Amino acid sequence: MEVADLETVLKTLESALSQIKWRLKLSSKRRLETDILALCTEMRPVVMVDYGGKMPELQERLCAFLKHCKEDCSIFKSLHVMVIEDMIYLVHTRAFAEFVKSSLNLETRLIFVDLEHDPPKVAPLLSSLALNHFVPMSFPSHVSLPRLIELLQMITQAEESCVAAELVLAQKTFSSIFSENGIKMDHLEHQKPEVKANTDSSLYKPTSSLGSDVIDLSDCIKDSHVTVPTLNGWLLGYPIVYLFGMAHIENAIYNLSTKSLNLFQVLVCRSARCNKGSQAQKEELMSFSVPYDLSLEGMDEPWVETFLTRIKAKQERCNQIWTSLQMEVNSCYPQAIAL
Secondary structure, three states: OOHHHHHHHHHHHHHHHHHOOOOOOHHHHHHHHHHHHHHHOOOOOEEEOOOOOOOOHHHHHHHHHHHHHHHHOHHHHHEEEEEEOOEEEEEEHHHHHHHHHHHHOOOOOOEEEEOOOOOOEEOOOOOHHHHHHOOOOOOOOOOOHHHHHHHHHHHHHHHHHHHHHHHHHHHHHHHHHEEOOEEEHHHOOOOOHHHHHOOOOOEEOOOOOHHHHEEEOHHHHHOOOOOHHHHHHHHOOOOEEEEOOHHHHHHHHHHHHOOOEEEEEEEEEEOHHHOOOOOOOOEEEEEEEEEHHHOOOHHHOHHHHHHHHHHHHHHHHOOOOEEEEEEEEEEEOOOOOOO
16 A cells, blocks of 8 residues: 555545545544554554444444445455444454454464453463363362362363353354455355345455445354453454453453553554644554553563564555554553443
8 A cells, every 4th residue: 555545545534424424523533544544554454443423323324434435445445344242343354354364373372361350360271172171070078188279270271261262263253254355245144134135156245235334243253152352352453352251241340440550552653645744643553451460561571572573564564654653551540441
């Protein structure tokens, strides 16, 4: 993607907003621009849209917006609206398919933070082989205390592995739907019947109808039993994923709300040609939190270096668009958290 393409994308975005009369606040419009550019340059495969309104109106506006953008500019053709429960996302289908594949192949390692217990800790996950062979039953009376403690620890680790396994199941669901060539329509059992009926290929090809750009995976993902916050940690490309099961949502909220956090922000600057003569300003590409006690080294944490290396490699491939990238970390006191 060249700088000229970037200018085209921004003009198309501006025109689409005007045509559908979507009046966004300046800050929300700037976020939409950044998110669209992040998708089009494949800096991010998925972004969550938590601005510009509420569901279901937000979904209708995003669909109408993308419809106009695709009519005017081919760069938008790989972008779709994705819905999971009450969360709405924009996704670059090919980039997301590659991301899912790399996740399942363990090319991108994640750090899981267990929020089911107080205090939160990095989850020591068992291998799937160990999990499959470990089935806790009852303990004989002659089991020694040290052995009993060891067995209880194994049960805890197995439960954590089960929660992680739910995430893997969700990843496999995404893999069955998204391919580098498009969306596999035959796996979208919950799409509208009329869209299915008009599809000759196993790959989904959007029509001009308003709902055709919506990929609603609420029921598919619900079958995996993964919690949305755990799913979002992976889906949005964070290096740290909060891990907890459906039965421990209240514990997770409490354990995170009562702890100091480090907020990590990835900041980027666009090409000056896209700022209409104004000085380039830092924009948030993404941000995520980590319990303070688990990230005492801040920017010097080993996983930060790994994450930055990976994301800077993406930025360098499109450095005519994103001229700089950096990370900042700020500490914040305990506060109410909504998961």
